[in-house]
Amino acid sequence: MQPFFKNLLASNTAHGNNLCVGIDPHCENLPGYFRQEAEDDIHGFLLNFSKAVIDAASGKVAAVKFQSAFFEAHGDQGCLALRAAIHHARCQNLLAILDAKRGDISSTMAAYATMAFRYFNADALTVLPYMGVSVLDPFRTWLENGKGLYVVWISSNKDAAALQNSIAAPLLSSLADWCRLNQNQESIGLVLGATKLSSLNDQLLHKATQFGLLLPGVGAQGAKVDAKLQAVLAQSPSSLYPVSRGLTGFGLEAEGARLGKIAGWPAYSSYVGDRIQRFLP
């Protein structure tokens, strides 16, 4: 079984880009057609939305990223829809990243590993490192079997800096130690907000590019695919920049009128397909 980041690198190269399509089914202020479906059958809505986005992404990019919270908000029906959506993505040769940002002590992380990699069968999971890197130990067998982890290092939101700046260097260094010890460099990546690239010193940024990166913040959060981001992608070609609201329109006020005219999932899938093109090089 190839390590996760080796697979991802091959697929990024084959598709000629580093875009990751984010699937965040925001359910607030949904335009008419979609609101009706969400009210009538939330499982159907979540799965149809996911499939429409996945079908638009298929053949264009290497990976999709599911924001777990927007499924979890709907309980068991969200859970079933998410599992079916991940299965659909993997059948379309897309790597499926489950963005659930779990973080707890080791015995609990073992249960989250079962959730992500057995029940959902995702290819990679995002985790929070607040409890230290040793809580990654229960994931080792999964990583040896091709699964991947993204450790949230520097998040895309503004207010995180006060806490994260002081621990950024020691966290990166203990994570590098963990990877060496476990010979797992190609299974572990970092989340690094694309909104934070210019505030990082060059030495730390260079160290970070030894990892595959997940670079959120492009689109609704204001970051752009600029020269700085492209330089990072060139240094770490197994990296991805996820775009969610910017592609799906859901949760974006400016897209309300356009989405209001769409009635039906095939038309919506075309809308997303057009938007994906805009974020490609």
Place this chain on the structure above:
Amino acid sequence: MQPFFKNLLASNTAHGNNLCVGIDPHCENLPGYFRQEAEDDIHGFLLNFSKAVIDAASGKVAAVKFQSAFFEAHGDQGCLALRAAIHHARCQNLLAILDAKRGDISSTMAAYATMAFRYFNADALTVLPYMGVSVLDPFRTWLENGKGLYVVWISSNKDAAALQNSIAAPLLSSLADWCRLNQNQESIGLVLGATKLSSLNDQLLHKATQFGLLLPGVGAQGAKVDAKLQAVLAQSPSSLYPVSRGLTGFGLEAEGARLGKIAGWPAYSSYVGDRIQRFLP
């Protein structure tokens, strides 16, 4: 609607203790009777286990704490069992804490609030502060309606200290600011590992006791209900020390033989009831 920690204080006082019964359905190395049920019907197993522990706790303590991961590992069935178990606990006049340690940016935290407080209808949720305290903003309306949050401050596991020590003081201070700004002091608590009390300086510990505390680590993780812990409980009487494996026996090797002789949930509920007595003052 009374704030969460006001309710909790009243219930702790009425019960004359600060024990919180932890519900962590570990499914590894289950003794015979329970293994068979888990294999035949995982939803039934999770719900029957939870009910047996809840019935043993009812009337003795103020609160139960559900470790979300052990339910999530079973997907939609775990999700349904957890919701039914939380409902059962609340019907038995127990406050239900959902220990799910969610942490993400604000727009995502709003969806986790829906998950915890609308779908599961828990009384309180644990959250990770890695993204900064401003991500608590989406919880405000829920807090005004009697729900509570526990922000993980200092966790019970050993290896967390390297990261958490340097940010402990600034995090506590920005959290206190957030509470003042939002007039929410009685809805926000802290997770503080009972294993870490003696390593904290007195000034920081005193500041922490201005909050209701959740003090994990008693039992399987080695902390005891000693003079230090009792002094903290006296200073912050709306605090709780959760015990999970130490009460339920599941996940504890030393209890395997005794649990192997139990066949049936009523007998198991008595076993837990006896163990609860040992952790009471």
